[in-house]
Amino acid sequence: MSALHGKHPASLLLFFAILAPARAAAPPTELAWSLKSDPRSLDPAKVDDQAAETVRFLTGGVLLRLNRHTLQIEPSLASSWNTSRDGLLVTFHLRPGLLFSDGSPLTSAAVAASVKHVLDPATGAPVAAQFLSPQAVTVETPDPLTVRIHLPRRVVSVGKLFDEIAIEPSGPTTEGRVTSGSFTIAEYRRGQFIRLERNPRYWKHDPSGAALPYLRTIRLDILPNRETDQLRFSRGQYQLIDGLSADDFRHLAQTNPSSVHDLGPSLNTEQIWFNQSVSAPLPAWEKAWFANRAFRVAVSQAIHRADLARIAYDGHATPAGGFISPSNRDWYDTHLRLPPEGTSVAQQTLTGAGFKRVGASLLDPQGHPVKFSILTNAGNRSREKMAMLIQQDLAALGMQVNLVTLDFPALIERLMHTQAYECALLGLSSVDPDPGSMMNIWLSSSPNHQWNPSEKTPATPWEAEIDQQMRLLGASPDDEVRKQAIDTVQQIVADQQPFIYLVYPNMLYAVSPQLTGVDMTLLQPGVVSNIDWIHWKGDSI
Amino acid sequence: MRRAAIVLLCALVATAASVLLWSPTGYATQDREQISAPSSARHWIGTDDLGRDRSVRVAAALLLGLAGASAASALAATLAAIVGVSAAFAPKPLARALLYLCDLFLTLPWLFLLMTVRSALPLTLAPLQSAAVTFILLAVLGWPAYARVTCAGTLRIRNADWFLQARASGLHPGRVAIRHVMPHLRPLLVTQFLLCIPAFLVSEANLGTLALGISEPVPSWGAMLLSLEHASAFSGPAWVFLPIVLLIVVLLLLQLLVTEA
């Protein structure tokens, strides 16, 4: 027996060896934060996801930059620009002496090549479609510092589009290794990290003449797991968190109260909608409920939005009535008339439409019990909580609601292809304050017209009216006409409730106190919108 | 020892049932003014993040989870025993085929089968029906890893001297298998049964992301365990650890119950 006891210390030793700390935190020499996924492409022209967009913002030099704060278009590589009166000619004057990060000169020829590359249908650049008929656009370069772009049709707020076109050296794409922006890609390990290095030949300087950006290197870790993100931030391994969840905000606020920031309502909305598609594989009576305005209004009335904001978002959300957030001051409609909220008014609305309460359940005029499911994506705790709160709010009306959470591909198949769902709860993130960017959502013919996609002709008169107003918004150069149009659309949506808006989630960020010069914005890329000016506290610049 | 385990287990179930029966609020009732509240006279062990009474939810989850996971676990152990014992006694080609099937089963990504099953079920499936479907699926998919172990165990018995003697003295092979092999396999099967219970509880909750599992508002033990996968859970009230403590207690009691005195 004694021989056996000798084995115990060995096993203990083994465990201690494993228990040794995984890695000690290194002192920060590079600014680090995380992207949720790998960028799908590093070619700045092919950007079609959030991660790639952030990388393009940090590396790509652009003719014009949209100031994420003031929403003004500011000159960047172009020192000045103008549009002709008919809106068909855009002229850019480049700054003299511009260089790419490898030292080669940046002239109008490179600009023309980059713009043409983006407009080429073979590239498949998402921004191209916004030029309305990209193939017909022509670019000319009368001299090395001037670029003229001829448009076949007027494009409303055309300047903004150039914020999305990175100017690259002519020839095949360098995938961000040679750029005209603040940083260049020094190293990329798929699934692990992207390391960016400062572009020493970036054109911008601070008032004292020092070259921007101040930071030398940036590391963007590819980190799908939000938990680790937060832990690494607390440990000082990351200095920024782009978009915190309400739960993480509370957790971080307990340990690092000075590092968390609530910027107030974002431009994003969370909403539920009923499936009104004619081709949906649903029983006829359910389709009748969903097409019934009174039914949708009653559901909207019964939802206690203040509870959703307080409980599901821990107070970091704002109850929503329409699709334009109060933060979007230029377009928000302060006179929007919403249906009154409350369980008893909802009951009245339903009674008025022939629904009746029998015991604990609600019956429709034909006697079918009102029973449906709310579909949402798995893994978003706030959304799941909202769905559970709505479940109870609607139970007060006698509606029996089931919650179903699905992974994204399965969810999207139901929403976009098979239409096999009754009600969905999802969010819409808005990247552009101009409601013209929501054209695809409101036009009844669009596949993204969620409640009834790809209608051949508008199914209802009010959808026809929305179509008309949205077309006006898209075509008119007059800001007043555009505002009028979007106000009308907002009112129709409030009256008809095709989308039942729930909350505007607040924009939540975490920024390490080691940094200064961080200017957070609601618009993407939020926490690093002024990356050029961010620097370490105490660093001499 | 064993009797004490039975008594304690019954007491646990009885307590859970009485909490569920006599509580003034249901497991789904949201007390929206008492979100994540600490212990109080109204809510003995506080409320969860939607203001639902934690004691009622834990009690309901315990009853449902215990019934579901032990049934599924028993089914999986039985399937493993049937396949393992058959493979050990069957003629060589059949035995090989069975083991081959186990291997194949282990390599396939069943996640997608679960997704397909879910898409074939109606979205308005009641939470309890969904729970039943999930536990059955878990049992049906959970056996192959254990079948190999059972097979190895049976082979050892088959080659043991006493067994050969029994066969030689003319006992019917089927009878031998039931009368003599099963008692020898029991400890192995019991261990498998115990190992499967926590695994199935957690798997049930994991399947929630595929819209299987116990759906809200019915409480799920597994989901309560999984909520500990978030760092923010550790900053909340200590009651969030109650489900895990109960699981430990239940596992210990079951162990006592099934181990031979």
Add this chain to the structure above:
Amino acid sequence: MRQIVRRVALRVVWHVARMASLILLSALGTVWLMRSAPGYFSDMRETDPRYAESARAELELQREQQKTVSGMTGKLLKGWLVGDLGQSRQYDVPVTTLLRPRVRVSVQLLLDGIIAGWLAALAIALPLSARRGSTGEMLIAVPSAILLAIPTGAMAILCLMLDAGGPILVLATLVGVRDFKLVYTLLRQTWTDPCFLQARAQGIGTARMMVAHLLPGIAQHLVALATMSVVLGLSAIVPIEVIFNVPGIGQLAWSAAMNRDLPVLLAVTLLMAVGVGAMSIFGAQMATVEAA
């Protein structure tokens, strides 16, 4: 001599054929399961008005190319024969370039975790099982119940929060505690075998008996358990790698499953099939050694 060579050759052919058919069937099964699961022809970006159009165009193209399961499998298998695992659907790069650096990381993690788990399980089970009476069992019952009850993810988060341990510790604990239970049961049964009881009565040392009789006697068992550990480890590395952000196969497999990246997932399944098949061969060899 020639006969022995022939027998060995036959056995090799048999194993290779078994492995090949296992791979083929898993491939067919994977393609079929994934292709028929909901969401194969959908893309998250479809709901984003900015990217919807390019996503839809991509899907349309894929739908054209991947009409039948047999066609898809055939094409992929043809590629495999020449060492081409196909093109990843989510990253649009060859699967081989994605897999190569990750295989090493995961295999290392699995080996370390499983070996550590096994050593720990054996180190505790061997001496405890040799004790008469059930005190050993009682000693270990509470810690093992605790470790069994804590979900992998919670264990990993705890490690991260305490900044102690790492993926290997979690994997080792996970494998160790389950194997301990089975190994202990097995050893306990063996020790109570009449022959061992007799040997002990004759005063043969426990350690000698363990090395000379006990371990060889249950070798095949241990192999069966090892197969199970590998399977358990393979399924556990997914959450472990995701939480600890280890750039391994598990992390890739998870994102492949969530993004319906068939070529990547198929390659991972192939690796699984090779792993499980290899363990089977190993087990069969042990059985023959034992029989001899």
